[in-house]
Amino acid sequence: MSKKFRVFATCDIGESVDLLRQRGYEVEVYPQPEAPPKKLIVEKVKSGIDGLITTLRDPVDAEVFEAGKGTLKVVAQIAVGFDNIHRADANRYKVPFTHTADVLTEATAEFAFFMLGALARKLWTAEHLTRENKWGYWHPYLPFLGDEVTGKTIAIIGTGRIGLAMIKKCTGFDMNMLCFDPAYQNHDYIKAIQEMKDLRHARGICREKTWIKYTTLDDALTGADFVSVHVPLLREGETSTPTYHLFNEHTLRRMKPTAYLVNTSRGPVVDEAALAKALKENWIAGAALDVYEKEPLPADSPLRDPEIADRCRLLPHFASAARITRLSTDPNKGMAGRCAQGLIDVLEGNYGGDITKMPYVVNKEAFAK
Numbered sequence: 001m002s003k004k005f006r007v008f009a010t011c012d013i014g015e016s017v018d019l020l021r022q023r024g025y026e027v028e029v030y031p032q033p034e035a036p037p038k039k040l041i042v043e044k045v046k047s048g049i050d051g052l053i054t055t056l057r058d059p060v061d062a063e064v065f066e067a068g069k070g071t072l073k074v075v076a077q078i079a080v081g082f083d084n085i086h087r088a089d090a091n092r093y094k095v096p097f098t099h100t101a102d103v104l105t106e107a108t109a110e111f112a113f114f115m116l117g118a119l120a121r122k123l124w125t126a127e128h129l130t131r132e133n134k135w136g137y138w139h140p141y142l143p144f145l146g147d148e149v150t151g152k153t154i155a156i157i158g159t160g161r162i163g164l165a166m167i168k169k170c171t172g173f174d175m176n177m178l179c180f181d182p183a184y185q186n187h188d189y190i191k192a193i194q195e196m197k198d199l200r201h202a203r204g205i206c207r208e209k210t211w212i213k214y215t216t217l218d219d220a221l222t223g224a225d226f227v228s229v230h231v232p233l234l235r236e237g238e239t240s241t242p243t244y245h246l247f248n249e250h251t252l253r254r255m256k257p258t259a260y261l262v263n264t265s266r267g268p269v270v271d272e273a274a275l276a277k278a279l280k281e282n283w284i285a286g287a288a289l290d291v292y293e294k295e296p297l298p299a300d301s302p303l304r305d306p307e308i309a310d311r312c313r314l315l316p317h318f319a320s321a322a323r324i325t326r327l328s329t330d331p332n333k334g335m336a337g338r339c340a341q342g343l344i345d346v347l348e349g350n351y352g353g354d355i356t357k358m359p360y361v362v363n364k365e366a367f368a369k
């Protein structure tokens with residue numbers, strides 16, 4: 001390689017940094033686990049770096065692109081979601097940005113499913129009972145019961161990669177599925193799942209016939225025992241189908257009082273004030289969240305109210321946080337590997353230098369001839 005590329009990473013992506021260095025890259029890694037101040041990112045970009053490695057908490061907008069005018073060639077994000085990157089600004093400055101889709105699909109879906117199970121079967125409350133030595137007897141229904149997942153109906157809100165993987169997990173639990181997506185439907189996949197369900201029934205693997213179908217948001221909300229959210233965060237003005245506060249007072253009230261909400265997508269898809277009220281006033285039975293309107297979750301969040309602690313599970317944006325998923329240097333297995341490869345593709349001009357052909361670049365539209 002003739003040129004030595006300079007890169008600033010706002011977070012450590014593990015061994016993949018060493019691999020970039022072995023390739024001759026000069027890589028500076030922000031040493032703290034917290035997000036660097038925006039001012040520092042702008043400063044580093046202004047110093048003439050070729051590539052910027054970011055993650056979901058780092059704001060990347062016109063100020064950053066302006067600082068990198070003529071020098072910044074790529075922003076490589078370690079995350080599938082990229083709502084922190086201002087796409088229109090990236091396009092205006094003609095800077096490609098990459099993300100790490102696919103490699104975290106199964107990990108995120110399985111975590112959503114585990115959250116759902118932990119919530120419905122009250123694992124947190126049950127373990128507290130044992131640990132606090134309040135488990136005084138075995139009784140048919142005291143001190144409390146949970147709800148089974150098997151055979152119930154789930155609404156899958158968003159049928160992109162992770163929503164479809166969640167459907168696959170739920171198929172194993174013989175759940176009926178109401179699917180809704182404002183922008184993307186995959187009818188072939190849903191048909192294949194129905195065939196699998198029919199086979200399970202025909203071969204005696206499950207006793208009852210189960211079904212899956214696309215429907216409206218309202219039908220999905222009113223008909224489901226569980227609602228799992230898998231849409232990207234899209235704000236008004238960015239799209240004709242915004243998802244900001246898709247879950248609000250109105251939509252939460254459409255859910256059954258016995259239903260549970262699970263969110264592993266992005267926090268602002270759910271209006272947290274409305275959700276806290278819904279839990280407190282028992283409009284719904286419970287919620288499990290991995291993502292929040294503001295992260296980390298503020299100390300004074302209404303979601304921390306001890307009154308709703310038994311029915312509100314709070315996780316620290318953790319769904320993709322599994323060893324191989326996060327850190328494998330293999331771009332087909334790990335977010336770190338895919339992030340580094342996205343950076344390399346652009347900087348080293350892979351795919352004949354045609355950005356529209358680079359698989360991890362998001363904003364290909366800015367480079368179409």
Ligand code: GLV
Nearest residue numbers: 056078079080081
């Ligand atoms: C995590 O939330 C991601 O977008 O990768």
